[in-house]
Amino acid sequence: MNETALSEKQLRQLEREEADSKTILGFWVYLMTDCLLFASLFATFAVLHNNTFGGPGAAELFSLSFVLAETLLLLTSSFTVGLAILLARQGRQRAVIFWLCLTFVLGAAFLGLELSEFHKLAQEGNSWRRSGFLSAFFTLVGTHGLHITAGLIWMAVMIKRVSVRGLGSVSLKRLTMLSLFWHFLDIVWIFIFTIVYLFGAVL
């Protein structure tokens, strides 16, 4: 009797894990379509990168060391969110909250640097209205920034949830998806760093 009750419980557990893994696969499919959105923006940027309409190009506009700082912040935050998800699987609530908060701070610092760069460009008269190149630049990098903003809001919600409700299976599932989202944004940024900033400095 006791044994059948246990196996029923295990069965339910297995069913829930199955359902969760389907949800996570669905989220992965969303990420891949999001990747195609970025691919179209990258293609637009690649086509328009020479159309500066007599204005400044990438080599004059961007400071490489500034962009390196942004890159390192985002890369470190991708690592810390990975640590958070590892600790979440071990059920260590306080440590998870700490690493999530650290990720949030790093992500917010990245967003702050990006916004200050946008502000500086606009102040100097190099906003998206200046040229086709700058329109493509602001659309591509701005879309990434919007994703980061959404990720930060999501992360704040998860920090609150984990501190109030702990690390149940629902929290764990959502944290897994959040970490996928955050790693994905870091990968997109590698290509922005390489194609927009480094290629821009070389060409």
Next chain:
Amino acid sequence: MTDKNRETSKGTVWTYSLGFILSLALTLTAYFVVKYHISTHHAFPRDRVMLGLLASLAAAQLLAQLIFFLHLNRESRPRWNLTVFAFMAMVLIIIVGGSLWIMHNLNYHTTSEQMSKYLKDQESGGL
């Protein structure tokens, strides 16, 4: 045992650290190579070589993060994540490669007479 298997299939502190160190090294290499390239006034390595080198460094970092952060290689069969990823990569190559190919061709086949005629039509309120 099954629990331990599940743990390793999602990565450990070591896989994340290895991914982080690799990504850091690749990012810094790309940055300093570009700095050096600019300091030689774009003489060494040549621009085209630089683009190839930077693209390879980015591809290497993509691979490192897919393996050590997203664990795409440790997925159990039937590997749906990898399948969706491969399909996305195919569509991505068609979108980006196709756009560049078409626009390059358009640039190549547009003569300066066609361009000035187009601009004149625009000015006289054509279209």
